[in-house]
Amino acid sequence: MTAWTLLIIAALTVTGFFIGRARAQGLRNAGAARLHSLPTYHGLLMASMGFAAACVTTLAVAYVAGPDSMIMPAAAALLGTSAIAASHPLITREFRARNCFEYFVMLVLIACSGVAILTTIGIVFSVLFETLAFFREVSVIEFLFGTHWAPTSTPASFGFIPLLAGTLLITLIAILVAGPLGLLSAIYMAEYSSRSLRGVLKPVLEILAGVPTVVLGFFAALTVAPLIRNSGEAFGLAVASESALAAGLVMGMMIVPLISSLADDIINAVPQSLRDGSYAMGATKSETIKRVVLPAALPGIVSAFMLAISRAIGETMIVVMAAGLAANLSFNPLKAVTTITVQIATLLVGDQEFDSAKTLSAFALGFVLFCFTLVLNFVALRIVQRYREQYD
Amino acid sequence: MDASPQRPVATTSPRILAARETKIVASDVNVYYGDKHAIKHLSIDIPDRAVSAFIGPSGCGKSTFLRSINRMNDTIDGCRVTGEILVDGKNIYDRDLDVVQLRARVGMVFQKPNPFPKSIFENVAYGPRIHGIAKSKTDLEEIVVNSLKKASLFEEVKDRLAHPGTGLSGGQQQRLCIARAIAVNPEIILMDEPCSALDPIASARIEELIDEIRQNYCIIIVTHSMQQAARVSQLTAFFHLGDLVEFGDTDDMFTTPKDKRTQDYITGRFG
């Protein structure tokens, strides 16, 4: 039925266009006076009337009678045709078809830009409802301050602290790797490298940024983790096969391009006149960078780090493949820890019953994750905006 | 082009030059931006303890030449300088010359005030710190205060040395930049249209300041305003399309220019 309905809507739109244009052209041929709008606009307007009427009808019928109902194509055809018929006598010499059509287009554009808002609202509500349902079964206190996470055992316990600790541990490792590497890379590219070298290095970092996380996860699990375990054994250290260190290192490398490209933009936004001022005092390049450029770029760099942290907290595939499932409350990077995203992914993969606390807990974790990253992103973007305004 | 014969120095044995030591001797200087020949076979002698003004229409190369005196052109991609510029007899384009030390001796003030986004104190202390001039904290404070005093800014900012330098007015910012340059104790101060971003009152303060400090430095000022050149400088050089057309005592230049182009420019035929 859906296919039929789509076909009918398309047909109505096309015929609407030709009917409208033909009538306007007839008017133009008949009289000497000029039309207000081109015949094409009369056609477009009529087409949009038919289209809009048919679409609204379809959605309404689909909501009331279900998408498989026979009424859907019939009703769409009927109302679409009547919309076209009703607007037919509107076409006169003075009729401002272009203005009306442009009004219609504007409504469509506004609606499209509203989709982003709808997405956010959708995210908030979809996560919030299930989270509230979860907290009817498990107390907020137990969730936020409990130190034991075992959603599948009986009795299940939902203490969120081990997950938070694991997430923070891996994020910390990632930032310790990505922060210096990304920042130094950005400084080198912005201040030292020649134009041609920069032309090579930038695409390389873009390629690194474009490597899918599932690929990095595979690399972390199959290459980096054994490497760390073997070298750990060489030093007599017991390293878990799914150590936080392996996941954190690879995640750090994933974030390097993010930090370097953000920092590169920010360093380039520092006005050349400040550098000139410093060089003219007899400062060397590194003194200028360390004492003038970086302090001037500090807010932007802070926000780049915040965005990087938010990215690390929300990253899923690397930790799903390379970090463990066991919720150990440990800050030892050589041990296996689990993260918020790992738990969401494992709890929701496969069939789930929607009323169990186990499934709902994934949404509660999602809610926490969303809040964390939202705050980080919001503050970071604000800082960047302020910073840009300062030098514009 | 480099092979063409060296032109005679365009000075006309100015009185002022005769009375003072020569600080800068430039001979057959060419500056290229990529393919563009911005300065053509320029030779000039600039005296110490006086203000020399560079004037000329836009794009005549006066700023370019100024920036080659402390090698700020090094920071521009594709810029090339030939010939020699001697400061106290030493060619600053020699391979063994240390740019960092050159710039510590040749200070610069830019067209747009460019204080660092730090406190007023830190702005002035920046140079002494990186060059290790101050022996102690009190030493540093003394240098900062003296520099601010020399730049006649101290009275206005003495209560807010810890405030950001970017919070000052345009004229104050420019004087801060001058104080910053003075703090390193340079011998030459280059000023690239220092008043073009300022209002007339602030400009007048800067001009006064230049007049006060000229006894101790070799000052070169690039300016668009002939009145300013006439007010602050003892010598004036007129640039046109990359050529140094005329260089002489400011008084002579504005009353009896020797070259037709100088005359046209001064009387406002072009510019």
Added chain:
Amino acid sequence: MIDKFQKGDPARLAKRYSSERRFQAYGAAALAISVLFLAYLIIDIGIKAWPSFFEHRVVLQFNLDPGKIDFTNVQKGDFTGLIKDSLRALFPTVTDRADKKNLTALLSVGAADDLRDQIVANPSSIGTTVNAGALLSDDADLYFKEGFSSTIKTAGKTNLQLAQTGEEYLFSGDTSQLAVGQIVRTNGGALRITSLEAGIAKAEALMVPENLNSLIPGSWDLLSLSETEAERSIDDRSTVWLEALRDKGLIEKHFAWRFFTAGDSREPELAGLRGAITGSLLTLIMTLSLSVPLGIAAAVYLEEFAPKNRWTEVIEVNINNLAAVPSIIFGLLGLAVFLNFFGLPRSAPLVGGLVLALLVLPTIIIASRAALNAVPPSIKEAALGVGASHQQAVFHHVLPLAVPGILTGTILGVARALGETAPLLMIGMVAFIVDVPKGFTEAATVLPVQIYLWSDLPEVAFQSRTAAAIIVLLVILFCLNAVAIYLRKRFERRW
């Protein structure tokens, strides 16, 4: 004169310069680490992936006797039996039931289907005897691949006498070349040394020799396997069989087209990417057809028409934030809204496409806005000046000039959608699906999810398949990025 240029302490100056060099070296090192990491990643995965692009087949002789198999109903024919018989015919001495089973286990379960397809394609071969390659199982296949087998073959250089006592064989003479665990191949059989004492080597038969003739240099050779039998997926007996097949020249190496034309499978040697690639394609079509029109419309409105007020500011902040929301959250949205609220089918490209469309929408909007912003206002003003309406000016003049930039942003968005895994896990695209999906509402999986699924499987051969799937994904992504870079260079305009 030079002294005058010495300002301050020369030692201090030297320190400043060495600090300068150090700092620059740090920067170069940081970049080098990133570049090396990327190179290591690609080379490591490339090396792992390489074997998967090839497969090994054993050439067998088939008597396509219409009396044995009903060729009128090919689908029902017992080709498995036919293939097993052909292989056993090569090893007449293998009579033990378990051994026979192990022998035929060297062949892939897909070999019968290959033979059937070949006969269907070439019906004239019925009634004749044909030679055809039969696909080996994953373990047997790996045995012939570089780096997966450690068998060393050495020619026999000494004279040995062979004797048999019951089940046991005895080597005497110059046994200096022999060691426990090695396999002596001679007289059409293979004997594994079990003990070596006082110049007498005891051995058991892996393949019964045809006679007990004495061994002279050149008439025997030695297989030594470095790992113990338990560590290998191919036991000693199978090794002997495979080596015998290789010595007969029956092992053929082919490019594994199957990897691109087959759907998923539990057998590594049969598993292919066609299902996943089709799934990715369907999902991407869905994503693009939604996100591109929506994204461009939103960008045009926000950049060209939107009044600067609180509402548009909210939209802007919202879009910027949405671009940084973790992708797994979009999976939760898809699960709660599209699956549970709207009741759309699980695992379908339709839902995957919807979720990914919302995921890349902010990226496309931001890129399109930047492209629109780069068009100088003078062009719009010129159009307005000749009496065009605001919309006409935008749609006739500004938008066409912004198309290359929008396209670049869109391609980068597509590349992101193509590599995205986490949100698709939430909406059930992780199922094991053998069939190639034919529509938007059928169960499907996509390339990155296929990678995730395979990476979890225990078979060694799947590790290589996973790496090969990654290479395919990376090649597609590199091509997309190259197109984007080309577009950016080609249409880059300075106003």
